[in-house]
Amino acid sequence: MTEKLAAWEKLSRNDKLLINMLHLIQEEQGYISRNRLAELAEKAEVPVSQLQGLVSFFNSFRTYPAGKHRISVCYGTACYAKGAPLINDRLVDELKLKDNIDTSSDGLVTLEHVYCVGACSRAPLIVVDGEISGKIKSHQVPLILESLRRKE
Numbered sequence: 001m002t003e004k005l006a007a008w009e010k011l012s013r014n015d016k017l018l019i020n021m022l023h024l025i026q027e028e029q030g031y032i033s034r035n036r037l038a039e040l041a042e043k044a045e046v047p048v049s050q051l052q053g054l055v056s057f058f059n060s061f062r063t064y065p066a067g068k069h070r071i072s073v074c075y076g077t078a079c080y081a082k083g084a085p086l087i088n089d090r091l092v093d094e095l096k097l098k099d100n101i102d103t104s105s106d107g108l109v110t111l112e113h114v115y116c117v118g119a120c121s122r123a124p125l126i127v128v129d130g131e132i133s134g135k136i137k138s139h140q141v142p143l144i145l146e147s148l149r150r151k152e
């Protein structure tokens with residue numbers, strides 16, 4: 001059993017309901033803003049810090065607006081060992097991001113991390129809008145971004 005699954009099973013019924021509400025907010029808005037978090041805390045009569053704890057624990061939640069395209073760098077063991085940090089650094093540079101997980105200022109790309117998508121033989125890999133691109137080299141990053149820009 002994974003650590004996250006074990007943690008999920010220990011959550012109270014109330015926390016599970018709150019997580020469902022957070023998922024609904026993210027579906028509607030694309031991310032969970034501070035305002036929506038405060039609104040939910042008030043309606044559910046729980047401290048904002050409780051909701052922030054849930055949001056930060058489950059990495060499926062996003063607290064910043066999503067870009068038109070989503071690139072996830074796999075940081076699982078195999079991908080990490082085969083160069084995921086180099087690919088990530090190149091993406092951060094090319095997109096001029098402030099953090100490792102962020103959205104580019106033009107709204108084109110949101111960069112995220114995943115932790116093993118079960119395709120370790122293709123390491124290092126990235127997932128671009130749901131499609132796996134395996135055995136990626138950092139010098140390919142500009143071409144990948146250019147192809148996304150051409151789609152716009």
Ligand code: FES
Nearest residue numbers: 074076079117119
């Ligand atoms: S570690 Fe990246 S797919 Fe498994």
